[in-house]
Amino acid sequence: QKEVEQNSGPLSVPEGAIASLNCTYSDRGSQSFFWYRQYSGKSPELIMSIYSNGDKEDGRFTAQLNKASQYVSLLIRDSQPSDSATYLCAVRVGGYQKVTFGTGTKLQVIP
């Protein structure tokens, strides 16, 4: 079982819709959870972090964490074509700040 799993997509949503990206992780001791956005040919960029069960909102982005189900998600409201990118889920395990990434979900926002 992979440590961090994501559906590779592509996930296509119309402009203005809500995009829902999902991620599961295997280590119950995981402590911190991150979403990175990566445009084609660019480096990953941190957009959200979450540490406690529940929701965390930042502008159009909402991260959701359910540790019992080992599940973390990212919602993007009012999706824009500029949101088209690959979204990487990342999980911090252990006490030495090691972060493990999933393979990413490609999001396409259709104008």
Added chain:
Amino acid sequence: EAGVAQSPRYKIIEKRQSVAFWCNPISGHATLYWYQQILGQGPKLLIQFQNNGVVDDSQLPKDRFSAERLKGVDSTLKIQPAKLEDSAVYLCASSSRDRANYGYTFGSGTRLTVV
């Protein structure tokens, strides 16, 4: 604050040649990471330094890859000899210990093509 600096941006080499990448982390960041990202995959941690000591190098192919971080600042990653499957983007990132829970910042990466 200045970001993570990496060089070169691009490198094309023939298989069995050697190559080196350089990274300068954000000033004051004690932790430095090298990741390998193969096209279509997520970044994979190769090595993690805390100051100039190695914390994790479990996924570093030590028969061909080496890395060092002298004086706890700049770092170099070397591949010798390179194989075709080493074609990837090599990403450097850094973080400060007290902000570990806030994720970290990547450099622009070095795209390596082995032919």
